[in-house]
Amino acid sequence: MHHHAPRSTPPPAAPVVPLGGGRRGIGPDDLRLTGGFWGELQERNANATLKHCLEWMERLGWIANFDRVADGDTGGPRPGWQFSDSEIYKLAEALAWEYGRTGETWVNEALEALTGRIAAAQDEDGYLNTCYGHAGQPGRYSDLSSGHELYCVGHLLQAAVARVRTVGEDKLVDVARRAADHVCREFGPDGNPGICGHPEIEVGLAEFGRALGEPRYSEQARVFVERRGRGTLAPIALLDASYFQDDVPVREAEVWRGHAVRALYLAAGAVDVAVDTGDAALLAAVERQWARSVERRTYLTGGMGSRHQDEGFGEDWELPPDRAYCETCAGIASVMVSWRLHLATGDVRYADLMERTFYNVIAASPAEDGRSFFYANPLHQRSAAADVRPDAVNPRAEGGVRAPWFDVSCCPTNLARTLASWQAYAATVEENTAEGDTVSLLQYAAGEMRLALAEGELALRIATEYPHAGTVRIEVVDAPARSGLRLRVPHWADGATLSDGSGERDVEPGWADVRGPLAPGAVIVLELPTAPRLTWPDERIDAVRGCVAVERGPLVLCAESVDLPPDQSLEDMRVDVSGPLRAEGDGALVRTRSAPARTESPGRPPYRPAPPTGDAGPERELRLIPYYRWARRGGSAMRVFLPLA
């Protein structure tokens, strides 16, 4: 283990608290959101999504799987996939954060009820899984490639982290400790040399070890990270070892590949291990993978995963907008990695990518009622999808409409735990800087922030309609004698200004340090430009050659066919960028012409001896709306990248 300077303040009640590094996040209770973009998403999560997930998993029998194990009734058919336990754990984590944030009684009661049923299914020796290891079931760890047993434990540990950091040790934490002890005994240096086909145990053990101060767990996380990439997992038919990142050791890999969520969970765990053990080479490896993958394998929305086939990253520059998988869970996992890298390095680029992903992947998933979700988040939908039935399990992760539940339903509960703890990613505290502790605001949301710093409490009142407007007004309510404050100026914010005690000035993308004393009553105003702007894809992205996108602030915009008159088609729109873009609401209006006349050749493949010619049709205006709101008015064709006239 690496040795660290002692903390000057207690650790935050946050999902990620590295043992060292001198930079920490904040707890979800350190920032109370007061409405606004994230406040509303969080309220909807609290009031609708949590219960929705609970109801669906009760109805489908996924929770009752624990009862069947407890009752010794495991012979018959078992509903759900082999990894369905993890959904209950992710919901438990969401409930734990939610209770930590609000103290709502029903939330705690729901979590305690779940905990009781989970605990009753735990075997004497700590093993806990409803699909393996009991009468009539396959044996424990009999299918490490596909069985997801360690993956499920990893999610249990993350739930326990949320619990121990918000209310302290309880039954859930006890269950998790016994499960973690079992894993360490079973898979320790002298035990089973295997790894899990789906990474997650690494990040779970690392954080649970941090939360309990138990170095055995952290060490086991390190062992799992180091074992991976050596081809020990039995192949899954039609997939190669890169699917579960067992092709190249983490510290040797150059880029993320294979199943996106697996690659990203593994990377998050590797950062935890690197930070806690002071392994600079491992940290540098993940940073390198992040950079290459962001530069060449990431969508404009921040989405990751170009292939439906294996829910995976494609090759460099393989970024088709129509078949973009961009799983909601991969967006969440990307935030997990970037957050850990930001805490480890302080690099603003990680926070920039988190913002892009928050607004254009994570916020896009839930419907307005918090009871249906996008699983895949494509950037192009050719034809309007039919609505799904509100009581239907959606077989696939596609379709262009949000669905209440999925056959593999990882995204709703993942979203629930992320939204319940969203504030954790909004700011950091850097200890012992020249100004005392320095607070960095990373994400902008209206709310009241109260942070315990070394020399006292810093309280800020943040007012903003961000991202729908670019003004962020920060009033200092209370402040210690010495503290620093700096604001992230997003990389797209060309022309931002900052007003503080030293007057108004232009600020460049990156960090803007607030000048002048942070005293009660001081007001700081950051103005971020939110006029619509054109964004051009790299020429190497073949799938969007000859196209342009439009963004406003952190929001990617898109065109929807529901905004077109019936005689017009989205596929015929060609954007004229010779004039200025016009703002409309929080979207934009762009000038278009229709596509040139076409030569139809009945019964011939769609390739012609001459390019299309003819009149480009009348000029029209095409409405663009924020991408995160697409398909809220029913199924619709949609495009983010618009072909140029």
Place this chain on the structure above:
Amino acid sequence: MHHHAPRSTPPPAAPVVPLGGGRRGIGPDDLRLTGGFWGELQERNANATLKHCLEWMERLGWIANFDRVADGDTGGPRPGWQFSDSEIYKLAEALAWEYGRTGETWVNEALEALTGRIAAAQDEDGYLNTCYGHAGQPGRYSDLSSGHELYCVGHLLQAAVARVRTVGEDKLVDVARRAADHVCREFGPDGNPGICGHPEIEVGLAEFGRALGEPRYSEQARVFVERRGRGTLAPIALLDASYFQDDVPVREAEVWRGHAVRALYLAAGAVDVAVDTGDAALLAAVERQWARSVERRTYLTGGMGSRHQDEGFGEDWELPPDRAYCETCAGIASVMVSWRLHLATGDVRYADLMERTFYNVIAASPAEDGRSFFYANPLHQRSAAADVRPDAVNPRAEGGVRAPWFDVSCCPTNLARTLASWQAYAATVEENTAEGDTVSLLQYAAGEMRLALAEGELALRIATEYPHAGTVRIEVVDAPARSGLRLRVPHWADGATLSDGSGERDVEPGWADVRGPLAPGAVIVLELPTAPRLTWPDERIDAVRGCVAVERGPLVLCAESVDLPPDQSLEDMRVDVSGPLRAEGDGALVRTRSAPARTESPGRPPYRPAPPTGDAGPERELRLIPYYRWARRGGSAMRVFLPLA
């Protein structure tokens, strides 16, 4: 059953012999290829591929699965997928056609040896499958969605068709008859109302019924076609009913969708049923599906299937070149459908698509030694693939190199049976026309053709280096008193000329009737233009916007990175089409400039606030070669569609 005029000549020994319609194909023994493009492919198939498939299936134990059933030794693990029997049947079909074509002793011996082992595994009641229905195996027809039992029988019947039409009834035919009888009993109107997840039994039963004159088989084919599309197949996880075309009845569908090979085998069977029963509406339905799918869901190569995920068609205009699946088997299946539609209607467009598919999908699959194969046939490979080991089973259908065998290895044996019977698709005979019987030449290959017409034998000597040169010289060696001859002028052949007894004249794409008497010694010369030409994709194909392709005659060309100096990259090439294209060998040279200078933004997603600018770099020439030969010089990056400067 529909009633037909009696034939004036015996039916050809061909894969497809409709009961009526007055137009028939020719048998593989009616045209002896003398070298040339298809002659060489066929020789390589005979001398290498047939033995290669036999050796691999023996080595992997797929043939021994029949022995295990015969020996009552079915308790243990069984090598191969549940559908591996079909590979043995496809190889049997290939051997049957090959023996019919050449009379080679070893071919007949190999087929008889296989037949003996197959026959020994047949149950008393005619059921035949090595994966289901015996001790320690799942029950018969216990998994119609995935079990492929009827699919396997369909391939057995196609093998028996080849046998009965080339040598007459033998043991293989007897085995097939008992299997077909079993299927009719089991799945007849009063029996199991199910269908097979993978169509193929339809086309097998229909043709076997034709070959034996057994209307029960044809009727059962009709029943299977009509039952489909009504949602009776149990869902396969993560796939919907369109995957196996159980979403919409065949006669109601507008377009092909789902798994491409399944969709196309079903369509082929539906044409057989429509023709044999005189069901004009069903025939029109398949014609409509063909037209819509060809116009909007077909690659420049003729390849079909845009998605790896389900080996399936995508949506209209979803034609990514990099992730094109274009399975070799789907190319073969497309030929099966187009051939049946051509026989039914005489429409030249079907033969045009067959040519495109023959040269740019089917011919692309086998390596020069006939011992490795492409499974997927993408139109864009971003990075050069590593070679596969010559003894390795390739886990996946991708990779940019030909592989000796695949985990799912449907393509090698499918290719073998298709190449062994390729001549069958080269010409048709239309009976009782004004000129007596009229012969239509559809595909051009050097060889000796001898056709038994109503009034005597027509013998032609065809000399051509097609497709590498555009001259086709046809000498009449023998001819009856009355007969007609016409030549297909491909749809791309702008500027073709024909010399015959009436002199030389321009001919338009479509049919060119030969004028003047067809008498011994007459010489007809068709000149097809084979200069390189530009081909422009429809504007609605998003994935190749701003690109152009180059073709020569029936050959699609491509650029390979192995032809570039080490300091140049295929992704940087931008084609300048302002000047003429230059022919080089059977390829072309195009002028290019390198892409504009790029703005790199480390750690940022690949989207910029301004389009790329700067010097476009020096002019260079880029070499293009026929697509079917790509990756023959080792792994290579490759592009068919070239971005425009």
